[in-house]
Amino acid sequence: MTPEEYFLIIRVALAILSIALAIFLGSKLREVIVKNLSKFGHAFAAKFAEIVRYFLIILGVVIAFSILSLDVVVLTGISIVIVIIILISMRDVFSNYAGEIYLRIRRPFDEGDFIKIGRISGRVISINSQDVELVSVKGSRVIIPNQFFLKNPIINRSSTTPTSIELKIIFREPVTEGVEGIIMEVLNEVRPELFEDPKIILINKINGKTEVNLLLHLVNQRKIGWLISRLSREFYKRGVEIEIE
């Protein structure tokens, strides 16, 4: 056996060893990560551990190639380009994973909490690896990518249940007097569905139009749609046409 052949066998053995070591370390590390991060949810811990394992295996393969003395510069260049392409093409996915890490560790809200993020308000149904599912006040299901939570302030309103909602009632025709009386009469009709007595915050008369701001307290935020139509109906019964914002 020539010295070149002898060195080649050693290099191949070392390369195999580095891959085997990477696989072994990856498996061990996966167990450790799953054990230690399971408090943040088993699915999340398992996923994170899997990412770390694959990273170690890829590292092992790169080292193996280096040991085999293939053109390291070329190999490294190719690896970097591949990694950059993967990172760019999957930046949203990674960003969502980062969002999930933030949500799991910082815990700004839990499932069942009522939150406001950006212009969206709703009750949290589930926190997933890529998104958070909400039910909005109007009852529609909203899927919010996790990265959104990294970039926007979150208001968790669960501690202030029932939620206070401000409604603006615009009278389509000029109302001369007794606005407050009509409103209170209508509000008394819906009062059994509210948590506390509603309040008139402001009555404003602009360009012949009357605008009234109301503060209502609701436990079930999905009731707002029903409430708006009920208010409109009650005003209509009294011969008053309104718009509600």
Next chain:
Amino acid sequence: MRSVIIGGGHLAYFAVTTLREIDPKGRIIVIEFTFEKVEMLKKTFPYAEAVLSSIDKVEGYITENRSLIDVLVSATDSDALNLRYAKHSIKNEIPIVVAILNNPLNEPIFVKENIRYVINPYKTIISKVKEIVDKFRANIIYEFSRINAGIYAFKIENAEILRKVRGLILKNNLPFFIVSSADNKIRAVSVGDIQIGDVVYISCLDKDIRSFLKRIREGGS
């Protein structure tokens, strides 16, 4: 506030009267399965709506009114039914779902099914008996439902417990008051005034108290 109470027995009685006290202008609907009880409920709670329903139609009612129900209390005489209705209500995203237990041994089943608010009416028996007989080291007086905290009582039987309780209060800067052994009167003074024989009432987060309670009960250091 629209509250729906399922069941018309004695558990429901307390639920209805309390909900009425919380929101006197709110709407209360009691769902019962027997005609006679519905008639009785109408007389007992003239301010509430008593609805006759069959056992299997309650879930349909919850689903139909899911966007209007604020509070649902499952208080039938059967824990199996209470669990069934509570689970269905949570699935339908009713904001506040409360289940009242008939058998306290069923509590873990409800907890396992993610029923957040489970009322065990028998829970106070232990703490009450301990308090009345006055023979306890550590006693859980009250545990809150919305937050993980409670009010705990410690009887200062010896110097060792005195040292531990003082340490707990000082370490966590906890609010407390003392009931004197001499005259059963409340004293709210400094930690240094706690004496052997006193009962000390502390309010704190349960994470701070769990291991401490265990140590006190086991008599460890």
